[in-house]
Amino acid sequence: MTEQIDFTSEERERALALYDQLKERIASSLKEGDEQRVRQQLLKAIEQGQVKRDFFGLNPIVNSLQTALLAVDEIGLRRDAVLAILLYPCIQGGMLSIDEVTTSFGQAVGHILHGLQRIQELYTKNPVVESENFRNLLLSFAEDMRVILIMIADRVNLMRQIRDTPNEEARHEVSQEAAYLYAPLAHKLGLYKLKSELEDLSLKYLEHDAYYHIREKLNATKAARDAYIGRFIAPIDEKLKAAGLKFHMKGRTKSIHSIWQKMKKQHCDFEGVYDLFAIRIIIDCEPEEEKQQCWKTFAIITDMYTSNPKRMRDWLSVPKSNGYESLHITVKGPENKWVEVQIRTERMDEVAERGVAAHWRYKGVKADGSSMDEWLNGIRQMLESSSGLEAMDQFKMDLYDDEIYVFTPRGDLLKFPKGATVLDMAYHIHSRVGSQCTGARIRSAEGRSSSENGRLVTFRHELHSGDQVEILTSSTQYPKQEWLSIVKTSRAKSKIRLALKETQQKEALLVKEMLERKFKNRKIDLEESVMMRVIKKLGYKEASDFYRHLADGTLDVSTVIDKYVELQQGDRTPTAEAHSAEEFVLEEHLTSNMPQNDDVLVIGKDLKGVDYQLAHCCNPIYGDSVFGFVTVSGGIKIHRTDCPNAPELRRRFGYRIVKAKWSGKGASQYQITIRVIGNDDLGIVNNLTSIISKDEKLVLRSINIDSHDGLFRGNLVVMMGDTSRLETLIKKLRTVKGVKQVERV
Numbered sequence: 001m002t003e004q005i006d007f008t009s010e011e012r013e014r015a016l017a018l019y020d021q022l023k024e025r026i027a028s029s030l031k032e033g034d035e036q037r038v039r040q041q042l043l044k045a046i047e048q049g050q051v052k053r054d055f056f057g058l059n060p061i062v063n064s065l066q067t068a069l070l071a072v073d074e075i076g077l078r079r080d081a082v083l084a085i086l087l088y089p090c091i092q093g094g095m096l097s098i099d100e101v102t103t104s105f106g107q108a109v110g111h112i113l114h115g116l117q118r119i120q121e122l123y124t125k126n127p128v129v130e131s132e133n134f135r136n137l138l139l140s141f142a143e144d145m146r147v148i149l150i151m152i153a154d155r156v157n158l159m160r161q162i163r164d165t166p167n168e169e170a171r172h173e174v175s176q177e178a179a180y181l182y183a184p185l186a187h188k189l190g191l192y193k194l195k196s197e198l199e200d201l202s203l204k205y206l207e208h209d210a211y212y213h214i215r216e217k218l219n220a221t222k223a224a225r226d227a228y229i230g231r232f233i234a235p236i237d238e239k240l241k242a243a244g245l246k247f248h249m250k251g252r253t254k255s256i257h258s259i260w261q262k263m264k265k266q267h268c269d270f271e272g273v274y275d276l277f278a279i280r281i282i283i284d285c286e287p288e289e290e291k292q293q294c295w296k297t298f299a300i301i302t303d304m305y306t307s308n309p310k311r312m313r314d315w316l317s318v319p320k321s322n323g324y325e326s327l328h329i330t331v332k333g334p335e336n337k338w339v340e341v342q343i344r345t346e347r348m349d350e351v352a353e354r355g356v357a358a359h360w361r362y363k364g365v366k367a368d369g370s371s372m373d374e375w376l377n378g379i380r381q382m383l384e385s386s387s388g389l390e391a392m393d394q395f396k397m398d399l400y401d402d403e404i405y406v407f408t409p410r411g412d413l414l415k416f417p418k419g420a421t422v423l424d425m426a427y428h429i430h431s432r433v434g435s436q437c438t439g440a441r442i443r444s445a446e447g448r449s450s451s452e453n454g455r456l457v458t459f460r461h462e463l464h465s466g467d468q469v470e471i472l473t474s475s476t477q478y479p480k481q482e483w484l485s486i487v488k489t490s491r492a493k494s495k496i497r498l499a500l501k502e503t504q505q506k507e508a509l510l511v512k513e514m515l516e517r518k519f520k521n522r523k524i525d526l527e528e529s530v531m532m533r534v535i536k537k538l539g540y541k542e543a544s545d546f547y548r549h550l551a552d553g554t555l556d557v558s559t560v561i562d563k564y565v566e567l568q569q570g571d572r573t574p575t576a577e578a579h580s581a582e583e584f585v586l587e588e589h590l591t592s593n594m595p596q597n598d599d600v601l602v603i604g605k606d607l608k609g610v611d612y613q614l615a616h617c618c619n620p621i622y623g624d625s626v627f628g629f630v631t632v633s634g635g636i637k638i639h640r641t642d643c644p645n646a647p648e649l650r651r652r653f654g655y656r657i658v659k660a661k662w663s664g665k666g667a668s669q670y671q672i673t674i675r676v677i678g679n680d681d682l683g684i685v686n687n688l689t690s691i692i693s694k695d696e697k698l699v700l701r702s703i704n705i706d707s708h709d710g711l712f713r714g715n716l717v718v719m720m721g722d723t724s725r726l727e728t729l730i731k732k733l734r735t736v737k738g739v740k741q742v743e744r745v
Contacts, residue, residue, distance in 0.1 A: 007046060011059050016236050018065035022082065025072045029079040037104055038086055041096065049094040056158075056165045060089040063157060072152040074194060080105075081146045084112035085154075091117065115147035119472065122466060131284060134413050137405035137465060142376060148185060155182045157195050159201040175205040190323050193353050199257035208258070214256045214263075217270045222555035225253070225277060231335045233279060239300050245293060246284040251278045252342075275330070278340035282349050291316060292347045294327055297343050307332035323351050350603065407468040416463060420488045425458040426471045427492035435499050436473040443468040478503060506545035515550070518557055524565065534564045554706060562616035566645065611635040614670070619745075620644035623723030628658040629700060636660075669719040671701065673745040679738040680712045687736045690719060691729070698729065715745065 007015070019042075023035060042061060051060055059662050068085040071077040090096040091113055099118070119138060134341045155178055162171050179202040186195035229251040240247055246611050254262075254276055264274050273375075281301075284724030285293045294316055295624065303308075310328035319325045326344040402418050406425060416424055422442075427434030439458045444467055456472075463469065479499040487493055519526045532543070540546040540554070548735040549555040611629065618640040625641040629649055638660060639646060650657060678684060685705060692700045698720055705714035720726055726744065733742045 006049070007061075009061070011062055012704075015059075015062050015065055018069055019492045022065060022069050022072065025069070026078055026082055031079070031106075032104065034079070038083060041087065041090055045095055046095065047091050048095070051089045051095070055170055056167060057160050058158075058161055063154075063161070064089050066161075067150070067154045067157045070157050071150060074156075075153060076147050077149060077153075079114060079144060080108040081150055082150045084116065084146075087152055088113060089109050092120075112144055112146050112150070112215075115144050116150065117145065118466075119151065126673050133404075135185065137413060138181070138185075142145065149187070149191075151189060152182055152189075152194060152198075156197055159198060159205075162205075171205055175202045178202045179206070190351060196255040196257065200255050203260060210260055211256055214259050214270060218253060218256070218259075220277075221276075226251070228334070228337070229277065232339055235304060236279075236281070236301060239280070239304065240297060242301060242445065243296065245297065246283055247297075248284075249279060251277055251280050252280055274338055274339050278342055280342045280344070280349075280457070283343070283345045285345060287347065290347070294343050294345065298327055298329065301331060301341055302329065303341075304335055305339075307331045307431065311338075311340075325351065340712065341572045345390070404463055404465040406463050406465070408469050409468065417488050420463050421459065421486055422457060422461045422463065422469065422471065423483060424487045424492045425463065425469055426459065426473075426488045427487065427495045428489070429471065431495050431499065433471055434474060434475045434495055435479050435488070436475060437471055438474045438477050439472045440473060441470040483689060492573055503542055504548060507551045508544060511547045511550045515560065516555065518561060519564075522561060524561070524568075526564075527568070529563060530568050533567055534560060537563055537567065554704070555700075556704070569637075569672075605709070613637055615639045615643065615645075617645050619670065619672060621672060621723060622662055622668070622721060624662075626660050626662070628660040629653070630656040650693065669699070669721060672720055674716045674718060674730065674733070675741075675743050675745050676712075676714050676733060676739060677741040678712060678736070679709045679740070680710050680740045684712070684736065684738045685714070688714075688716070688733060688739075691732050691736070695729070697721065697725065 019039075046061060046621050053059060054063075055392075064086050068082045071081060071085065076266070085714075087101055087105075087109070091098065091101070098110050101113055122137065136230060138151075155174075158174060158465055159178055162174065165171050178198045183195050183198040183202070186192075186198060193467065194292065200211070221343050226718065233249050234252075237249065254273075259270070259273055263269065266272060281297055283290075283293050283297065308330045311328075313328035315325055316327050318623050325348040328340060329343070330338050333339045404416050404418055405413050406416065406422065407413055408429075414425065414428060416428070422440040423434065426437035437459045439456055440461065441454060442457055442461070443454055444464065481498050481500060483496050484493055516526055517574065535543055535546045538546065538560070540549075546555070550560070587645065612635060614620050615629075615637045620638055620640045620643075626638050627641055627646070628636045628638055631637055636658065643649075676688060685703070689700060692698050698718055700716040701719055703714060703716050705712055707713075718729070720729070730744070733739060
């Protein structure tokens with residue numbers, strides 16, 4: 001709960017003292033009028049009482065002065081960062097805008113404040129801060145390195161102030177963030193002193209008993225430890241001075257947090273931790289002599305004390321990715337105690353203590369290729385040829401350009417490649433959520449219009465870092481082939497392919513059941529081997545494609561059944577007595593016994609009414625050259641002489657072939673399928689059907705058109721009387737503009 005600021009006399013005195021100290025520290029970096037404008041703004045904020053205390057009841061004006069002084073002394077920040085820290089409470093209180101700050105103090109100060117404001121807005125999404133993803137999002141939102149440094153300084157200052165707060169829950173949350181988020185960031189940036197302080201204070205607030213137990217033990221052993229350090233360094237001091245080296249030494253006790261971690265890792269009590277302290281030897285020399293003098297010191301110490309080669313760390317030849325340089329050795333000192341010795345120069349010690357804010361003036365740092373290390377290297381290279389931190393004004397922190405981070409409604413943070421869509425996130429959550437995704441409700445990150453917050457978007461919408469995304473689903477939604485071109489992640493693509501395959505399998509089963517019912521209705525036994533031949537005869541390499549075309553209507557069920565019956569009958573051998581073909585003679589002159597108003601096939605003068613059918617494989621009509629084929633049941637199938645199956649029938653069953661010929665004038669209507677191929681032009685189908693509809697003696701039974709890559713391929717099923725009418729129709733269809741091919745099937 002926040003409350004208006006009512007400065008106490010103690011707070012006023014503290015604020016004035018801090019202000020004077022700060023002004024003295026950064027006076028040389030201030031521009032003309034800076035100090036007067038900032039002072040007026042702070043006095044205005046105090047007088048109007050518009051700035052509110054935080055949830056710990058702390059005064060933000062005093063806090064900002066403390067943070068600024070810490071940032072100057074411990075990190076080395078100067079004018080732009082300090083002004084941003086001091087003015088931020090006024091920005092939060094609504095007394096000042098970033099544009100006004102930019103006008104009065106310059107673009108760099110406004111840029112830092114913009115970064116601080118963006119990060120503050122991230123916290124409103126209730127993120128899970130204990131994740132690498134949130135740390136990365138924080139870095140990408142900061143834009144300027146000084147924003148991160150200010151955040152670390154602010155958290156250290158806050159941790160120092162909340163010791164006696166009654167708000168235990170808030171202190172616990174702040175301490176967890178310090179341990180999970182800010183301490184690792186400080187470590188990444190080489191701010192080891194601040195990192196250790198954050199860890200120790202976090203332990204103090206989170207595990208009170210453990211912290212005070214270790215601190216009491218350290219205090220109890222301090223005198224003995226100091227005496228031992230004196231005995232250890234005395235001969236070293238003498239030898240190094242004799243070698244002509246300029247240096248100073250100091251003992252460094254391990255942080256309470258480090259000791260606690262070692263106790264947990266080694267499952268021991270305080271007395272079981274042997275390397276409680278380290279000796280640091282800091283050499284004062286010229287840059288070109290650094291390595292030589294460090295190794296010289298190393299040789300002197302290892303000659304005096306036995307070293308442990310397994311515990312040696314050479315960060316002199318190959319510095320750490322965050323710029324840390326030092327030689328670490330562990331030697332056996334008096335009383336057979338192991339002591340860690342760190343050897344470094346004044347410059348190296350400054351880098352170790354102050355991290356990126358130290359004046360790096362060296363080359364050859366090798367990084368591990370990560371985005372953070374590349375970023376740090378960029379800062380170092382810039383500092384080599386600049387006058388210091390002011391060069392960062394133009395340095396934008398473009399980390400993680402290829403990645404975005406989005407929030408779930410619960411505050412979980414998910415990472416995706418740049419360009420990922422709502423559909424990618426849906427499939428990341430769960431396969432079923434992805435398959436039923438219809439869109440999302442998005443609360444956008446800062447930088448886009450606030451009126452867009454909570455807006456509905458489709459599943460094609462591209463995500464941006466900082467978005468809070470709520471996936472919307474529908475039970476009627478299902479995956480489609482085109483979704484593969486919408487998603488960017490391989491995870492989503494594989495899940496879509498799997499879902500499509502499952503859908504196709506379900507459709508195939510339904511179509512297969514439908515086909516079996518059709519066969520049963522026609523009283524036809526369905527044999528799997530024959531059906532596989534039918535699938536291949538119809539031009540399908542995969543059964544899944546065959547069933548899919550049946551499902552979407554591209555392939556007619558009647559066509560499948562006809563082809564099946566044809567192949568099934570072709571496979572059967574006659575079981576009844578075979579008749580000689582000589583018994584079946586087509587007599588042209590015996591037309592008196594035949595009806596005159598229809599097509600009649602005369603088989604023999606004494607065999608009127610012989611059962612015959614027109615074959616479905618070639619659909620003969622009056623005028624076609626035909627032949628008869630005796631079936632197993634004794635009936636006759638009439639085929640065209642150019643039927644695709646004719647060569648096989650003659651080869652295998654020549655004894656069942658009979659001559660046949662149309663007798664009289666055709667008066668029946670026959671079903672003919674005509675295949676048409678042409679350009680997929682507007683209106684071409686209408687032109688084709690209009691030709692058929694204009695002829696009263698032609699009846700269009702069905703039309704099936706499939707378009708692909710600018711071409712259409714269609715089958716027209718027409719009822720007509722004879723081949724002459726068919727030839728006329730084909731000629732007319734070929735005259736239609738865009739038609740490339742017309743043929744009888």
